[in-house]
Amino acid sequence: MSVGNTPELVTDKLTLNIGPSHPITHGTLRIQVQLDGETIERAACEIGYLHRGFEKQAENCFYQQVIPFAERLNYMGPVHNSNAWCYAVEQLLGIEAPPRAQAIRVVTSELARIMDHTVCLGTNLVDLGALTNFWYLYGYREKINELFEELCGARMMVNYPRIGGVMEDIPEGWLEKVKEVMTEMDVVISEVKGLVAKNRIFLDRTRGVGVITKEQAISWGITGPTLRACGLDYDIRKQNPYWGYEQYDFEVPVYNNGDTNDRMMIRFDEMEQSRRIILQAADKMPDGLFVSDDTRISLPEKDKVYNTMEGLISHFKLIMHGIPVDAGEVYSVTEGGNGELGFYIVSDGGPNAYRVRVRPPCFANYSVFPHIIVGSQVADIAAALGSINIIAGELDR
Amino acid sequence: MDQTSIASKVAEQFAGKIVSSGEYAGQSFITINPPQLVEILIWLKSEQDLKFDRLMDIGGVDLIDHPSEPDHRFEVVYQLLSFEYRHRFRIKVAVKDDTVPVPSLWTMWGMANWMEREVFDLFGIHFEGHPNMRRILCHEDFEGHALRKDYPIDKRQTLSRPVASIMTEKQEWA
Numbered sequence: 001m002s003v004g005n006t007p008e009l010v011t012d013k014l015t016l017n018i019g020p021s022h023p024i025t026h027g028t029l030r031i032q033v034q035l036d037g038e039t040i041e042r043a044a045c046e047i048g049y050l051h052r053g054f055e056k057q058a059e060n061c062f063y064q065q066v067i068p069f070a071e072r073l074n075y076m077g078p079v080h081n082s083n084a085w086c087y088a089v090e091q092l093l094g095i096e097a098p099p100r101a102q103a104i105r106v107v108t109s110e111l112a113r114i115m116d117h118t119v120c121l122g123t124n125l126v127d128l129g130a131l132t133n134f135w136y137l138y139g140y141r142e143k144i145n146e147l148f149e150e151l152c153g154a155r156m157m158v159n160y161p162r163i164g165g166v167m168e169d170i171p172e173g174w175l176e177k178v179k180e181v182m183t184e185m186d187v188v189i190s191e192v193k194g195l196v197a198k199n200r201i202f203l204d205r206t207r208g209v210g211v212i213t214k215e216q217a218i219s220w221g222i223t224g225p226t227l228r229a230c231g232l233d234y235d236i237r238k239q240n241p242y243w244g245y246e247q248y249d250f251e252v253p254v255y256n257n258g259d260t261n262d263r264m265m266i267r268f269d270e271m272e273q274s275r276r277i278i279l280q281a282a283d284k285m286p287d288g289l290f291v292s293d294d295t296r297i298s299l300p301e302k303d304k305v306y307n308t309m310e311g312l313i314s315h316f317k318l319i320m321h322g323i324p325v326d327a328g329e330v331y332s333v334t335e336g337g338n339g340e341l342g343f344y345i346v347s348d349g350g351p352n353a354y355r356v357r358v359r360p361p362c363f364a365n366y367s368v369f370p371h372i373i374v375g376s377q378v379a380d381i382a383a384a385l386g387s388i389n390i391i392a393g394e395l396d397r
Numbered sequence: 398m399d400q401t402s403i404a405s406k407v408a409e410q411f412a413g414k415i416v417s418s419g420e421y422a423g424q425s426f427i428t429i430n431p432p433q434l435v436e437i438l439i440w441l442k443s444e445q446d447l448k449f450d451r452l453m454d455i456g457g458v459d460l461i462d463h464p465s466e467p468d469h470r471f472e473v474v475y476q477l478l479s480f481e482y483r484h485r486f487r488i489k490v491a492v493k494d495d496t497v498p499v500p501s502l503w504t505m506w507g508m509a510n511w512m513e514r515e516v517f518d519l520f521g522i523h524f525e526g527h528p529n530m531r532r533i534l535c536h537e538d539f540e541g542h543a544l545r546k547d548y549p550i551d552k553r554q555t556l557s558r559p560v561a562s563i564m565t566e567k568q569e570w571a
Contacts, residue, residue: 015562032563044571046563048534053550055519056543060550091422218480221453221508232480239483327464328421331454331476331487344456344474348464357456359476364453367511370571396534 011037016378020049024127024382027392031370031381038377043370050396058356062322063089066356068159073360073394075156076119077112077337079148081394082161087242088332088343089163092325093297098289101165102243106281107178108151108160109243109334110274111144114185116337116389117225117267124264124386125196128205133192140188143181150174163323164298165291175282182275193268206261210372210384213258221364224339225266226388230258236335247284248277260380263387297323322351336361338389360394398446400425403486406447411437416491426487428472431499434490438505441477441486449477449486452502455512457520462546469493471522475502492522501527510570519544528570536560 019030028049034042054073058066070085071078083105090097097105122137145155151174152160152167160167196202212222217230227234235252237245253269255262291298295314304311327349333342339361346355365388373381398406404418404425411433418427429437441449454476460467471492478485490499501524502509513524514533521542524530532539536556541548565571 015564030563034564042564042568042571044563044565046560048532048536051534053543056548056550094422216507218451219507221451221506223453234480329426330422330424331485333485340453342454342476344454344476346458348462354463355458357454357458357474359454359456363511363515364508367508371507371569374568 013041018381020046024385025390025392026123026386027390027395029366029385029390029392029395031385033373033378033381035378040373040376040378040381043373045366045370047366047392048396050392052397054397055356055358059353062351063325063353064163064318064323066353067161067163068157071157071159073358073397074116074336074338074341074362074391075393076389076391077109077116078156079158079160080109080112080116080334080336081341082159083109084332084334084336084341085343086161086163087334088330088345089323089325091330091332092328092345092347093163093323095164095292095294095297097165097243098292099244099286100288101290101292103281103285104166104170104290105161105243106245106248107175107278108148108158108166110278110281111147111178113274113337114271115141115144117271118188120337120386120389121192121264121267124383124389125192125202127382127386128202130196130199130202133195136188136192140185143184147174147178147181150177162291162298164294165289167291169290175285178282179279182278185271185275189268189271197265203261205379205383206264206387207259208257209260209376209380210387211257211259212368212372216368216371217258220368222339222368223361223364224336225270226263226365227339228253229255229262229266231256236333236340240333242334245277248280250276260383260387325349325351333359338362338391338394339365341394358394358397360397362388362390362395366390366395398482398484399423400484400486403447403484407437407441407486410440424485424487426474426489428489428491431490431492431497434488435500435502435505437488438475438477438502441488442505446482447484448479448481450480451478452476452506452508453478453485455502455509455516457516457522457544459520459544459546467491471495471520473499473516473522495521495523498523498525500525503527518542521545528567529565 014035016033019025020028030046032044033040067082070081073081118137118141122134125133149155152158217227233254250273255266300311305315325347329346331344342359344357345353348354414433416428456474458472469491473490475488518532538556
C-alpha cells in the first residue's frame with residue numbers, strides 16, 4: 001500500500017468505557033471517553049457505585065454511633081474522618097477536647113495522612129509501571145498499621161476517637177515507637193523519590209499531564225494537595241488552626257504547575273511535614289485527661305460504673321438516651337488527606353443529628369476530571385486519576 | 398472579618414430581602430428566598446472587604462419533621478469561603494416545596510454542576526438553568542428522593558440496568 005492512500009483512510013470515533021471496575025480506578029468509578037485515534041475528544045464520569053447512604057444512616061444513629069461509619073469515608077486514612085466527626089460534634093456541643101486528647105488527635109491524623117499519601121503514591125506509580133515503589137511504600141505503611149494496632153487493637157478501622165477526646169490513653173512507650181517509625185521514613189522517601197524524581201519515563205508520563213489551572217481550581221472548589229499543586233496556598237491547618245496546630249512548626253508545600261508530576265511530588269513533601277508535626281507533638285505531649293470528664297458526654301470508667309450509683313446512671317443515660325445536644329447547626333472543617341473535609345450538622349435537640357451533610361474533598365476534586373483529560377491520551381487517564389487520589393468511599397458516601 | 402459582622406453587613410445591604418438570620422457556635426447564616434440568591438452571591442463575591450470567591454459546598458435539608466416548623470419545606474445551604482481573607486459564611490435558601498426552582502450557580506462556579514445534581518438527586522429540588530439535571534449518586538430508575546424525611550430508611554429498590562451512555566450534549570456540561 002502506498003503512502004498516498006492514507007488521506008482516504010476512514011476512521012470512526014471510538015467510545016471507550018473505563019470502569020466501574022477497572023484496575024486504574026482503585027475503586028468504583030466509571031469514565032466514558034470518546035476517542036479520535038488515541039486522543040480524548042470528549043469525556044464524562046459517572047459516580048455512585050459505592051453510594052451506601054452514609055448521610056441517611058448518620059441521621060438515624062446517635063452521635064457516638066456514627067464514629068465507625070465516618071471512618072469508612074476515606075478508608076485510606078480512616079482515623080482522620082472519625083477525629084473530624086468528633087470535632088464537629090464537639091463544636092455543636094460548644095466544648096473542646098482536653099489538650100492531651102487534641103495532641104493525640106494530631107498524631108493519629110498525621111499518621112493517617114502519611115498512610116493516605118503512601119497509598120496514593122504507591123498505587124499511582126504502579127499504574128505508571130513502577131512496581132518497586134509500591135512495595136517500599138506499602139512496607140512502610142504496614143509499620144503505621146502496626147502502630148495503630150498497638151494503640152487500640154485495630155489496624156485500619158480503628159474506632160479510636162470519641163466525642164470529647166479519645167477512647168483510651170496511649171500505651172506506655174508508644175510515642176517512642178512512633179518516633180522510631182518516623183525516623184525510618186527518610187529511607188522510604190529518599191529511596192522512592194530517588195527512583196522516580198529524575199526518571200525520564202516518569203517525567204514524560206506526568207509532566208504537563210492533567211493540568212488544573214488556578215482559575216479552574218478556584219471555580220471547581222478544589223482543595224488539599226491538588227489545590228496546592230496549582231500554586232494556591234491554602235491549608236486549613238494553617239489558616240483556621242484546630243487541635244492546636246498553631247503551636248507546631250511546619251510548612252505548607254506549594255507547587256506551581258498543577259500537573260500530575262506536581263500533585264505527586266507535593267505528597268512527598270507533605271509526608272515530610274507530617275513527620276515534623278508528629279515528632280513535635282510526641283515531644284510536647286501534654287499530661288492530663290485523654291477524654292473530657294463531663295459525664296454527660298463521655299462514658300465513665302468501668303470501675304465507677306460497677307461500684308458507684310452516679311457512674312451507673314451516667315453510663316445508662318449515655319447508652320440509652322445519647323448525648324444531649326442543643327438545637328443548632330454547625331459547619332466544621334478539617335484538612336483531610338485530600339482536602340477540606342466538612343461536616344454540616346443540623347441538630348433539633350435530639351440524641352441524633354437532624355441532618356448530616358458531608359463535604360467530601362474528592363467530590364469537588366473529581367468533578368473537574370472530565371475537563372482536564374480532554375485533549376490528552378488514553379494512558380494519561382491513569383496517571384491523572386491516580387494523582388488526584390479519588391477515594392470512592394467519600395466520593396459516593 | 399468575623400461572621401457576626403458579615404451577617405450584619407449583608408443584612409444592612411439587603412434589608413427587606415432577608416427571610417431570617419441566626420447564629421450558633423460562632424457561625425452566622427442568613428436565609429433568603431430563591432430569586433435573591435444570585436444577586437446576593439455576586440455582591441458577596443465582588444464586595445472589597447468580603448470577597449467570597451469560593452463556593453465550598455451545596456447541601457440540602459428537608460425540614461418537614463423539624464420542631465421549629467418553618468413555612469418552607471426545604472433549605473439549600475451554600476458554604477462560602479474567601480480565599481484572600483480566609484473567612485467563611487453560610488447562605489441558606491428557603492424552598493417552599495419541590496415545585497419552586499432555585500437558580501443554578503453553574504455559570505459562576507463549576508463545582509455547582511455536580512453539587513446541584515446531588516441535591517436534586519437526594520431531595521428533588523430543581524435548579525433552574527442547570528444544563529444536566531440528572532441523578533448523580535442514585536440510579537436513573539430510582540424512585541423517590543432518598544434523603545427526604547418521608548423516605549423510609551429501610552426501603553430497598555433493585556436496579557441493575559446499566560446506563561449505556563453518560564455523555565452530555567456538550568463537553569462543558571459533563
